[in-house]
Amino acid sequence: MEIRNLGRSGLRVSTVGLGCNNFGQRTDLETARKVIHKAIDLGITLFDTADIYAGMGGSETVLGEVLGDRRKDIVLATKYCKPMSNDGSKQGASRRYIMSAVEASLKRLKTDYIDLYQQHDYDALTPIEETLRTLDDLVRQGKVRYIGNSNFPAWRIAEAEMAARQMGVAPFVSCQDEYSLVVRDIEKDLLPAALHFNLGLLPFFPLAGGMLTGKYAGLKNVPADTRFGKTPYMQERYLNPRNIALVDQLQAFVSARGHSMLELAFSWLAARPQVSSVIAGASSPEQIEQNVKAAEWKLSAEEMKEIDGITLG
Template identity: 40%
Template structure:
């Protein structure tokens, strides 16, 4: 397994990590993802550790805490072999303080996550969304206190806009507080919006990307193609509503190229799609998911080899789309591109 620095921090993380959204399987969304129990989770973690994938990502809202509980049970007795990443901030109840990132919520949420995970520290705690109701200074001071108390070691964000991250980093620097080092983002061949603002920000400010849903909410698993649309019983119909829409014509063009390159490389479509992400700027780790051992082993096969420059160029070309203002001049006019070059590829 290749290990990479997590942004501008001293923490090295595996290029592939395991998402635990399938653990627990409670509720309409997460039961569609999977219903992995502690025994099954332990066997998946065994495979990950055998391949060197030692980072496991969760969140308090995954199956209403059950994902963290199952993960904690599955790593019992081998905490020193794994790294835990989790998230908080989204609603965990109906009460006025059951959501957000106010001081009381951050402290209580961290303590509850530690209890469910059966550990006394979290390697990486990420805010699941920006909380417009809480002053950024309050958030950062609380996170800094939790780091100083040894409850968490590194901090990051997820689903933040670029200005929200930049303002937070500026306030942290001004007050000498711990900085965010990670940004957990949606990024795939069918969803390249990350490249427009957040990738240049991450490169400039030292935030490593942890990529979630690298297969575009199940669209790039190799199970659907131009002549084989998703079956009516596919869980894609249930889960795709939570991700950005994808034009069918564009999707099938991308899948056509993925199929061609899979044949050329002797790899599977998911392996090719994930390997493309591993070549992208700022990506520290791609979070893979698995409902069973076979899926996990296949996804782990995305590393240990590389697409060639020609194959990467073909995937770039077929998946590219015109970015919104003010980004598009940088791609279409030499003068703008000279002043504002894209992130290094």
């Protein structure tokens, strides 16, 4: 497993990370235990969760139950900001909320520090200076090692960087955003911002909800037991004529080279600028093995150019 720096920071993470949003909802405790231990055994170090995953704390709780002594072997990343109460009282990036949110996450995770604490979304109601000062205090206290953001527009990333410099506080070292062969929107503004400020990019939904696994190729009706079948909004989001045609061309590309769609999806992202780790979930140990192997294809410059021709038209 290749290990990379997270942006300009000294934090080192595995090129393939484990997305933990399945734990506590689609994956029972014993299956989660097998997946977690298999991931560590195969060299995955970055474990990415959030306080809202699995019904307000469920994923963090599972990680806290399972990790035990192996906590020291991983880079544990979690998030705050999105609603943790039905009435909206527990959310945002104010000093008051962050101070309570981090303690709740630490308790559920059964640890005394978080390696990467990420703001899950931008909070327009709280000055970025207040947020950054609070996060810097947590870094100084040792409760948080590094900070990152997720789902920020590019101009908000620049705003946060300038504020951190002016205040002399810990800056964001990473950004986590959707990025895949069929969703390349961040290349317009966000990726250039990540390059300029040297933020480590952590792509999520690398398989576009399953679209890039190849299992939906040629299907006229989506099976009910698949992710698209169980979550209609995901089907509506990804399973459209444009993506179907694109995937057909990518399938021909990988078939001609003796590779799979899964290998292409992971390896292409791993070859993109600023990508530190590709975040992908897994519901079985076997899926972990597939994800790790999928990132091993070293695409040539000519192949990357051909892929651009297919995906960018």
